[in-house]
Amino acid sequence: MHTVKVWDAFVRLFHWSLVIAFTLEALVLDEDSRLHEQVGYFVLALIGARIIWGLVGTKYARFSSFKPSIPAAVEQLGDIATQRDKSHMGHSPLGALMIYNLLISIALIGITGWMMTTNMFWGSEGVEELHEGLVIWAGASIGVHIVAVIFEGRRSRVNLVKAMVTGYKTLPDQDRK
């Protein structure tokens, strides 16, 4: 067993702030309230900061360390199909695709939400439908994300939830990646 620091303080703070903000927006706050709008802007600011951090941040926080790659994702699916237990240091290839999916869809939710407040799109049903459709999409994606984190954590014998809290991954010694 060896322990490696993978998620810096910003990445963890970003992740859990987004969890709280998305839960508030989707399930708790009244959608017509002023607070719903303000939390929405906060989410957009969070994602903006994450994008900047993805360019200048620490090693595993950078987009360059988890480039979207379909061949790598298929290879990981192959590992799952054959029950091989390879673990990954930073984001796994499938995990990386999920992160891009979530970043983009949540940003689009924020943007369509803001559009609904502008004079141009105020009362536009199309934008509202898009906003709600994206929330369903992001919600389902989050469901898949949670199930996948638990499943992959078990398969690769690395506690991934703990890693997002403490920042440290404890990897089995087999892996030298």
Added chain:
Amino acid sequence: MMHYEKQSKESLALIGLILAQSICALFFLSDVANDAYWMGWSAFGRSWHLTVEALATLALIMGIIVEARYLMQMLRRQSRIERGISIASGALHELMEEMFSDWKLTPAEQDVAGFTLKGYSIGEVADMRGSREGTIKAQLNAIYRKAGVENRGQLVSLLIEDLMRAPLIKRKTAMI
């Protein structure tokens, strides 16, 4: 490697199909849930439309599950081919798969058995699978037990025995 490329294209197409159908299923599912929420759950008895829509969504989801299982099977075959374990696409590989399923090996055991038949050592298999040698040894024991053999040599001879029994190339009956 032509065969491999064709296979990986097929699995990519299947992944695309599964994704597209999942999005459709999500759309119908949220629509059904939304209608049921507004009309009350008793609406399933009253409204034909809603009931049929719910059943169609269920059928779609079941289709996706079947496809996902098929995809997993394809990926297993593919990752064996990738490691050079299957010799071309020939009868040997089909025979191996048949034997594995007769013995009811788990996907992990099938993987280990494939590597072992190919001649890799326990250490090498552990390396390729990212697991400990002890795990591989336990899996090998399970494989030997299920196949009814004592060791690697006997496992290999089982395969060869079957291979010699089955005609590798089907003789063409009407040759012109």
